[in-house]
Amino acid sequence: MAARTPARRPARGGAGRAATSGVPWTQAAPAPVVLVQGAEDLLAERAVERVVALAREQDPQIEVTRLDAGTYATGELRVVTSPSLFADDKVVVVEGVERGTDDLMRDLEAYVGAPAEGVVLVARHGGGQRGKRLLDAIRAAGGPVVACDPVRTDADKAAFVADELGRAGRRAHARAVRALVDAVGSDLRELAAACAQLVADTTGLIGEETVERYHGGRVEATGFQVADAAVAGDPGRAVALLRHAMATGVDPVPVVAALAARLRTLARVGAVRGRGAGAARDLGMAPWQVDRAVADLRRWTPEGLATAISAVAQADAEVKGESRDPRFAVERAVLRVAGAVER
Structure with missing residues (x-):
């Protein structure tokens, strides 16, 4: 009893x-x-x-x-x-x-x-x-x-990663947490498995270079590096990464989704820029996301952003059935996004 x-x-x-x-x-x-x-x-x-x-x-x-x-x-x-x-x-x-x-x-x-x-x-x-x-x-x-509500925002995913590592007695640099979330994506099981691998295979403070060593290929495969290069206005690197991803069997749909996500972040941060830090916090994004978007927006005009969003929207429809060649559609979208950056 x-x-x-x-x-x-x-x-x-x-x-x-x-x-x-x-x-x-x-x-x-x-x-x-x-x-x-x-x-x-x-x-x-x-x-x-x-x-x-x-x-x-x-x-x-x-x-x-x-x-x-x-x-x-x-x-x-x-x-x-x-x-x-x-x-x-x-x-x-x-x-x-x-x-x-x-x-x-x-x-x-x-x-x-x-x-x-x-x-x-x-x-x-x-x-x-x-x-x-x-x-x-x-x-x-x-x-x-x-x-046990779904973990939707990148800020919540980053908090999940920090908690996973913390319960294992480990810490990671903020940029390393960001890199891991970018690399592995939104699936909590995969994030948990990635954290467990880092805990088992490394020692000390986990840095960004460690995450890149273990999961850098995943970033390319999920299209986030393609999107980063395009948003940075580097068409050569963006297309090279895209072709590498395609060669390893990546479907065009998640690449377009990564492009759309990066552009949506720019648009959301751009809409509240100038209203103070409180407005940016209300977006529900991690601080590093806001900081990166603010830095990126220095090279973007509202017209360029509208052009890029339109190009990605067209590619989204094409890779989901409106085009006979989805690979060409996503490559064209990548070039249009990179070309919309102010030189």
Whole structure:
């Protein structure tokens, strides 16, 4: 019985805070009912496994059962949460609540009102309106909520990288973090794997040159160096990088997307330039992104930026089916972007 009581204490202490905004996955803890909510799968998986791991620390023999909400049948929850012959504690993880059957919603709502003794139930909800009444019931009952929202902005990705390295006892130069985000992109699993590789293979402060050594080829392959060269007004380097990327099997679509992203950043920063640092912060970008855009904009006129954006928009349509030769379309767009830079 001693193993059961500690499992509930973290949740009661943080229930009020969790019910309002949610806690990060690093603070997920066992409780009678834990809601893990959000579409970022990596963070949600970590939250669930952290709850399971903490429960196992208290009772290495604890029984763990996982239910798929999409195939749930009436009464399953009652069966898996019922006391065993030896009154062992249990963890029950319900995956994909947003896909849950009507039977699951009914059973879970009833369970939340009277959770079983010695059971930690983790409800994993990937987002959307399905099951909203159940989610409200969990919050109303004081169940902790673990927020696993998608990491969308580059500032959030940079913060994720810094946190990953920090939890491993490592630090990286700001330019190295920026280079890693540029190289690996938006997929959190890949960012986490890249951080793990750097932690395992290097020592000391991680610098930009280290990231380039391990992931420089990825930057080229994803088109970011192509976009950087084009925006810098260097058509020769931009085309050389583009042809190298194409030769290694890169599809034109992500290259055009990288061009569009760089130009959108210039346009957004250009629109608030002159309004002060506060306006730039409101864009939700990392400081280094704003600084780079401000530096780039010294060589761009509004007319040149409009020309470049138009060229990329045309290329976007062409590489998605309106042209018989998407490779030619993206190369022409790269040259037009580079040519729009003020000399």
